[in-house]
Amino acid sequence: MPTVAPIDIDDHCLTAVFLDDVPVFALASGEVVRLDHGTHRHTLHDGLLCSAVGWDGKSLVTGGEDGKVMRLGADGSETTLRAPARKWVSAIAAGPQGAVAFAEGRAATVLLADGTERTFEEARTIEGLAFAPKGLRLAMARYNGVSLTFVHGSAPAMDFEWKGAHNQVLFSPDNRFLVTAMQENALHGWKLDGKPGGEQRHMRMTGYPAKVKSLSWSNKGKWLASSGAPSAIVWPFSGKDGPMGKAPLELGQRADTMVTCVACHPVEDLVAIGFGDGMVLAVRIADSKEALLRRPGKGPITSLAWNRPGRLLAFGSQAGDCGVVDIAG
Template sequence: MSAGAPLVESKGLSWALDAYVIGAAATPDSRFFVCSLGDGTVRVLDLTDAAKGFTAYQIHKGGSLCFAPDIEAGSHLSGGDDGKLVKVKLDGSTEIIADLGRKWIEHVTSHPDAGFRAYASGKEAYVLGKKKGDEPRKITLETSVGGLAINPKGKRIAIAHYNAVNLYWLAAKDGQPQVLPWKGSHLQTTWSPDGDYVVTAMQENALHGWRLSDGQHFRMQGYAAKIRAMSFPKRGHLLATGGADTVICWPFTGGGPMGKEPSEFGGMVNGPPVTAVLAHPKLDAIAAGFENGKVIVGQPGSTRVMPIVTPAKDKEPSAVSVLAWTPDGDRLLAGTEAGDVHVVDFRSLA
């Protein structure tokens, strides 16, 4: 079991930003953390002088609803309830990528290497290449988009909606999607690193997955809460998920998780559910955040867990909404629904 003081106390910094942390990402050079918040700001932290804290830029009139790195290194995309998808540079300068008026931009993702961005509002999804002045390709679905994910090669996009996930080729201007049907409302979606599996988290407390190479599909259930987070490590040997009182990791080696038991780590029986998970970019370690604000780093199957943040005792606990690693794996950011942000430096532990 975990022991000792949480790492944030000796190797970290914490801030109270006072608004829901929607999304966070590190720049490819691992120098900056950037996050978007429910108050419509995008905040930038320079890790070479982290003690100075975040610089805030007001981007949206209302709140930010989604966030992703842009295809241009160092820039980020924030979609808001003002209908705007805004590209934000590290110095706070902005460019409006899309303006959908009174509609909310609820999902955004990008693939910097392939040069594609995708965003969605209601039943409409848009794919935008890197060429300036290009019109986005508009894809209209029968039902509202629950999640977007571009595959690791940057060739296809999975769009989760009600009763199916549709797969489209990013470079195509039109064409019929490959439809992966399954009854129910599909929300977040992700690809395995080898691109063979598509997995969605559903409105029910369950995951659904498809293996593209042979069309098999499978259901993973037994969760106590809605699965708000899932993450494949780079090796792709497992899928770490939230939604239970421990981090549930489904094996994806040797033919996928069908008929197999998941392994788990962290948490307490009947404790608060896991609300965020993110695999370390290099090591076999997974960061997990809980509904009470606790953050840990651990390994599937191991009982040794490193405490990163313990729930604040002096205020109401708030769920971890966001985790982000720097690409070099040295630093971890955790953000909560109440706007508490912690950044921990692992370098001296290596």
């Protein structure tokens, strides 16, 4: 039977993560709480807007309303990557070799581990950032599509166009697909393994009753789980055309409340699903078998994250009633 260790932080939790095996909760106020043999509080920003876990799983990079970009280590070390500035940092991504990208307005800046900086300008505001799983390649989501650019070299960016506002972007783990969450109630995707110069292959994933705010790939990229409906909508990506022509799975269906957050298990084909009333379920993809991990709480679940072995699940809520579930009890 799963056991829950609650922690009441009393502030809107934007991100719950594990750094190594330390649960960390990043709050909208700009404070970050670490549970490492006691409760440790770090004031990183005057208003937090975005965060991303480093590729090694040992640090959290954050951006805020104060224009700062910070790195918090699992051991509590704080590093200022960019000093306060006038513009808000609205999107952030961590990449290979210690690279960090952050967006402010129409510009995205990449900071490399050796101190090199590169800035990329777009015609419209950049809403989302992601690094490709291989090579230093950055995706920038914006109005009417995504731009894909290599950090090194001077090759022009590749444009993946689709009308509308794209506010999140992510690569599939096998680098075959690029997917965005849109301002309208839909996801959009492109195949990346087409012939150079060939026609772009699109994937439309529509029918959501609400905006999709949470996306998570299964451990091998076979499935993409999403929020935005009364169940977790899980699209199949194992075929060469991804989800085209296939219906998604609907897991953890509830009639009276929406799914607000999803997190795929790092080892098993299993999804943790958070709801608008604070409930958290774990659902197996193969047979839709459900296990209750947490009863309803004070506010909607805003973040879910597994530790690397997949035994512990951290959760954060809009009301600040957060915690860690041990699924083995």
